[in-house]
Amino acid sequence: MKLFYAPASPFSTKVVMAAHYLRLGLDVMPTATPDNPADLLAANPLGKIPTLVADSGETYYDSRTIMHYLNGIAGDDARIYPRSPEKRAAVERTEALCDGICDAAILVIYEKRFRTPETWHQPWVDRQWDKVRRGLDHLDAHPPAFGKRLNAGHFALASLLGYLMLRFPGQWEEHRVRLANWPAAFEERFPDYARLRPQV
Known part of the structure; x- marks a missing residue:
């Protein structure tokens, strides 16, 4: 999976830390959003970070959406949201x-x-x-x-x-x-x- 992110962004680092904890591989892509990079805009029309590109090519944006996606693919033995x-x-x-x-x-x-x-x-x-x-x-x-x-x-x-x-x-x-x-x-x-x- 590929993550457009910025190392100073708390929303980006939240996702990176959660993925690391869940042992999910991420290819992190430092991204300068003011430059409107074409690959980011193709993945997220808002041009915001973090934006995740899954292995399937599907894209997810807003850190909470990404967090829920990571939780869903991590498996039952590694969850960051309780079932209750x-x-x-x-x-x-x-x-x-x-x-x-x-x-x-x-x-x-x-x-x-x-x-x-x-x-x-x-x-x-x-x-x-x-x-x-x-x-x-x-x-x-x-x-x-x-x-x-x-x-x-x-x-x-x-x-x-x-x-x-x-x-x-x-x-x-x-x-x-x-x-x-x-x-x-x-x-x-x-x-x-x-x-x-x-x-x-």
């Missing part, structure tokens, strides 16, 4: 929250990266950062527990915190002791975290 509807919904809720925090954090980065100081809209930045803070506070109070297996919620949180460590070092930890310590606990269960988490 209640437990599955809880994992999916954690993943959705982490992805939503990533969305807000990325919008803050884009506001700084693509606007001039004269057009910077601070209320917009503040609104996004409020989402980040509320989401992190919730996760600090209710971090996903570790069980026998890692799940999609774990990989989503690992990617989120890796992204914050990369782009906002020293700006998110504050009083969140559980979250600040969580990556080390995750790495004990997934030793390749330091290598696969978001990075430039």
